[in-house]
Amino acid sequence: MHGLFPVLHVFLRMALTRPWQPLLILMALLVATGGLSAVWLINEGARQGELASGSPGFFAAGTVSPRSDVEPLTKQDYIRLRKQGFTGLIGISQRDITLSCGGTGNDRKQSKNAKTVTLTGIDETALMSLPDTTVQSRTFKSASGGSVLFEPGNRGNTSGIVSYAAPGFMTGFTCDNQMLYGDGTAVRQPVSVQGLPEDMLVTGLQNFYRKEITPDNTPLSALIIAGDPDDQQIAQLKSALPAHLTFIPPPVQAETGTLSASFRLNLQAMGMLMAVVALFIILNALMLMYRARLATIIRLRQLGTAKQTILTALFAELILYCFIAAPAGVLCGLGLTRGLTPVLQSVFAGLFDGVFVSPSPFIVQMVLLAWLISVIALAIFFVIPVKQLSGALSLRRFSESQTTLSVTGRLFTTVIVTGIAAGFVFNADSTLTALVSTGAVLLSGCVLVILWLPALTAMVCRLVPSSMPVLSYVAAGTHRLSAKSKLAVCAFFIALTANTGMNVMTDSFRQATEDWLMQRLSAPAYFYSDAPSPPELINDEIQTRSVYEGRGTIRLNVPSTERRLAVSVKSFPVDDIARKSLALYSFAEQAWSQFRSRQGIFVNQQLAFRLNIKPGDSVVLSDIQTDDGTLVSLPDKSSGEAFLIAGIYPDYGNPEAQLLLPLPVFSPPSGYAGLSAIYYNNHAFSGQKPDLSELASAGTLYFTGELITRSMATFDRTFVVTDALNVATLLVAGLAFAISVSVLTLELRPELNVLRAMGVGQWRLRLVLIFQYMLLCLLAGLMALPAGIVLAHVFIFQVNRYAFYWVYPLNVSVDVLLSGLMLSMAVVFIILLLPLGKMNAKVDLRQEEGL
Numbered sequence: 107m108h109g110l111f112p113v114l115h116v117f118l119r120m121a122l123t124r125p126w127q128p129l130l131i132l133m134a135l136l137v138a139t140g141g142l143s144a145v146w147l148i149n150e151g152a153r154q155g156e157l158a159s160g161s162p163g164f165f166a167a168g169t170v171s172p173r174s175d176v177e178p179l180t181k182q183d184y185i186r187l188r189k190q191g192f193t194g195l196i197g198i199s200q201r202d203i204t205l206s207c208g209g210t211g212n213d214r215k216q217s218k219n220a221k222t223v224t225l226t227g228i229d230e231t232a233l234m235s236l237p238d239t240t241v242q243s244r245t246f247k248s249a250s251g252g253s254v255l256f257e258p259g260n261r262g263n264t265s266g267i268v269s270y271a272a273p274g275f276m277t278g279f280t281c282d283n284q285m286l287y288g289d290g291t292a293v294r295q296p297v298s299v300q301g302l303p304e305d306m307l308v309t310g311l312q313n314f315y316r317k318e319i320t321p322d323n324t325p326l327s328a329l330i331i332a333g334d335p336d337d338q339q340i341a342q343l344k345s346a347l348p349a350h351l352t353f354i355p356p357p358v359q360a361e362t363g364t365l366s367a368s369f370r371l372n373l374q375a376m377g378m379l380m381a382v383v384a385l386f387i388i389l390n391a392l393m394l395m396y397r398a399r400l401a402t403i404i405r406l407r408q409l410g411t412a413k414q415t416i417l418t419a420l421f422a423e424l425i426l427y428c429f430i431a432a433p434a435g436v437l438c439g440l441g442l443t444r445g446l447t448p449v450l451q452s453v454f455a456g457l458f459d460g461v462f463v464s465p466s467p468f469i470v471q472m473v474l475l476a477w478l479i480s481v482i483a484l485a486i487f488f489v490i491p492v493k494q495l496s497g498a499l500s501l502r503r504f505s506e507s508q509t510t511l512s513v514t515g516r517l518f519t520t521v522i523v524t525g526i527a528a529g530f531v532f533n534a535d536s537t538l539t540a541l542v543s544t545g546a547v548l549l550s551g552c553v554l555v556i557l558w559l560p561a562l563t564a565m566v567c568r569l570v571p572s573s574m575p576v577l578s579y580v581a582a583g584t585h586r587l588s589a590k591s592k593l594a595v596c597a598f599f600i601a602l603t604a605n606t607g608m609n610v611m612t613d614s615f616r617q618a619t620e621d622w623l624m625q626r627l628s629a630p631a632y633f634y635s636d637a638p639s640p641p642e643l644i645n646d647e648i649q650t651r652s653v654y655e656g657r658g659t660i661r662l663n664v665p666s667t668e669r670r671l672a673v674s675v676k677s678f679p680v681d682d683i684a685r686k687s688l689a690l691y692s693f694a695e696q697a698w699s700q701f702r703s704r705q706g707i708f709v710n711q712q713l714a715f716r717l718n719i720k721p722g723d724s725v726v727l728s729d730i731q732t733d734d735g736t737l738v739s740l741p742d743k744s745s746g747e748a749f750l751i752a753g754i755y756p757d758y759g760n761p762e763a764q765l766l767l768p769l770p771v772f773s774p775p776s777g778y779a780g781l782s783a784i785y786y787n788n789h790a791f792s793g794q795k796p797d798l799s800e801l802a803s804a805g806t807l808y809f810t811g812e813l814i815t816r817s818m819a820t821f822d823r824t825f826v827v828t829d830a831l832n833v834a835t836l837l838v839a840g841l842a843f844a845i846s847v848s849v850l851t852l853e854l855r856p857e858l859n860v861l862r863a864m865g866v867g868q869w870r871l872r873l874v875l876i877f878q879y880m881l882l883c884l885l886a887g888l889m890a891l892p893a894g895i896v897l898a899h900v901f902i903f904q905v906n907r908y909a910f911y912w913v914y915p916l917n918v919s920v921d922v923l924l925s926g927l928m929l930s931m932a933v934v935f936i937i938l939l940l941p942l943g944k945m946n947a948k949v950d951l952r953q954e955e956g957l
Contacts, residue, residue: 109411113419116406120399121423127395131424132431138483139435139476140442146472147443167331168340168355170195170347177350179326187329188232190346195329197229199314205285205293205307223275224306227314236332267313271296272304291316354735392488396420424484432477436469516557523550531900540904547900551603551893552596555886559595562885563588576874583878595886601836602887602930606894606923611901613922616821618914619758623817627810628687629783631798635805638778643804647796648784653677654772655779656730656738660765662717663724663748671763673713675730676779678766693753694721704768706752711912713763714754724748730767732777740771758912836930840937876938883934887927894923
């Protein structure tokens with residue numbers, strides 16, 4: 107490539123002469139790489155949190171515990187069982203401690219940063235003596251999915267004892283220096299591993315028993331079972347246990363669904379949308395930069411420079427911009443993720459009941475990947491300006507009539523494109539295909555905009571009377587722009603359609619949630635506590651209905667089906683008040699009679715969609731186990747007998763598969779869920795509310811109105827991030843449109859100069875141009891509104907259906923549609939002031955690029 111470097115040098119000098127053009131490309135690359143890096147890091151944190159919370163951990167094979175505190179587990183019991191051949195039993199001891207920050211901080215800072223946790227000491231000697239076949243029992247799963255070998259003792263390290271904790275253990279608890287026990291013992295930063303409760307810190311027994319803590323005053327709490335024993339081994343263990351010890355089976359792991367995975371997929375979709383709009387900016391910036399350099403490029407061709415050399419130099423310039431923008435974008439994405447980590451941890455813990463782990467970034471790999479993606483994207487988008495440059499260098503002009511379709515052709519193309527998009531939507535049967543259908547809706551909408559926007563602007567031209575020359579010029583200019591600014595209009599259309607779809611979906615979700623809460627919360631007040639309300643606090647003025655829960659498994663009543671799904675089981679009253687409070691998505695004809703007679707059960711959408719069941723189907727339910735290990739037998743039905751699906755109820759925001767059983771099943775009461783509904787007796791009719799102050803002192807009391815208000819406030823705070831992302835996407839799309847305006851202003855310069863020579867004022871000229879572009883945006887926005895409604899339908903009934911396993915009614919509000927349209931128009935108007943405000947108002951009848 108003879109002469110490549112001199113040509114590249116010329117282009118770089120031109121970039122320094124007009125720096126704002128390459129700066130737009132750098133900024134767009136920064137947005138794209140930074141957004142994708144942040145999305146990758148957040149998704150990785152969500153994935154690691156899902157792994158950590160989904161791991162069964164220490165108690166996966168069950169434990170041996172004392173029946174009561176009167177006769178605890180002794181060291182002699184432990185030794186006797188191990189001598190009988192149960193070498194897989196590992197002793198643990200537990201106590202509550204207070205962690206604080208040590209070092210040079212003052213006492214007030216240390217007390218403010220204090221945290222109460224459960225310290226668990228493991229018999230490291232027994233653990234390390236396990237055979238090689240059970241080596242996995244003495245290893246943890248790290249937060250990233252790898253293996254971490256249990257390290258007994260300090261290994262000679264004086265910086266603090268070795269400890270292990272869940273990834274979310276340090277959330278809200280940060281120390282500049284080392285951590286300290288309450289007795290002053292130094293603790294190193296715990297290693298993040300899977301399978302531990304959020305409030306548990308694990309170490310060896312030699313670190314557990316320190317100073318005044320001895321085996322005499324703090325005996326063993328339980329014996330965990332290493333490995334994966336079979337049923338025969340468990341039976342042998344039960345028979346060998348003394349009378350004061352009992353075997354507690356492992357807790358049933360609830361299937362939390364794909365909430366974290368769905369979060370990652372939706373975040374990826376948002377990141378890809380931002381990246382696509384950013385690429386539109388790059389494409390428009392390329393066209394602007396190349397249009398400004400056209401005279402120089404033509405002169406280089408006249409001097410004998412090969413066209414291939416010019417194009418290679420242009421692409422080499424873009425690769426140089428990628429080298430600059432990719433590392434900066436990755437660092438910005440990393441900084442954004444680190445800044446949002448406390449917020450994300452709070453959102454995952456409070457709303458998703460999950461864990462978000464701050465991931466450790468691989469800077470070199472991320473920079474190389476970002477650079478590679480940027481170069482590939484630029485290589486693809488480089489084709490369009492190269493095609494236009496090739497046409498300019500060959501001095502040919504293309505007629506717009508060559509690409510104009512007839513009305514019949516447009517109608518035929520519309521039917522084909524709509525049919526393809528509908529095929530994607532109605533054939534979606536997974537989260538991935540549902541997200542693909544959203545892309546099909548957006549792309550088909552872009553095709554329809556390109557097809558019909560010129561026709562709409564032509565119709566506007568015909569409707570404007572010739573007696574109004576200024577409006578006629580605006581309409582004619584809009585019609586001409588509709589054929590020249592397709593890319594910018596498509597970017598604006600995609601952003602506004604996504605914004606409309608998200609707004610309609612959010613508004614529908616909010617309305618459905620509020621209606622659901624208003625119906626479900628039928629009691630005047632609700633009491634939250636760790637134990638049922640004391641009887642002495644329940645007087646004649648009120649009555650309480652406690653909620654009980656447990657866990658079990660369920661499967662279809664089909665002989666060939668062996669798949670069992672872990673479910674959460676809750677009690678539900680059978681009276682008329684309860685019947686009115688339960689909103690049903692679908693139900694059988696005799697739903698409540700089946701439920702009262704314990705022949706049928708109500709299941710939530712999450713369970714119904716996972717098993718693909720409907721009212722009238724038959725399922726097999728196992729016995730129910732509460733959190734304290736109590737088994738709740740099913741009256742009138744032996745374990746393994748079938749129940750009918752009486753109805754399916756919505757359960758918005760719940761990641762678990764859940765079913766309702768009649769309240770009398772939990773008799774005697776067991777498995778208190780921490781919630782009681784408070785009903786008034788005769789005072790509800792007289793308008794007098796009973797005094798509940800004594801009851802409130804025993805727990806937390808919420809009146810229904812207050813509970814709904816708090817719930818909706820939490821809902822609104824949750825979607826603040828989504829609203830901010832929507833506005834950011836509109837800003838990026840508006841920027842792409844502004845760059846397109848700059849390109850078109852260069853082409854309209856001779857025409858604008860003639861108008862100025864005819865006496866048209868500069869401000870009037872700018873207003874005319876603003877009206878042209880705003881009219882174009884208005885028409886594109888009106889086409890984006892129905893596309894946004896369709897996109898919201900896909901979000902609710904496809905993406906939500908397969909990602910979260912629940913749906914809700916679609917609610918189309920005119921106020922939401924118009925507010926979104928007005929916001930987008932305002933964003934575009936503000937951004938358009940920049941290129942139009944810099945337009946040269948002097949009369950210049952020369953065509954600078956005419957050769």
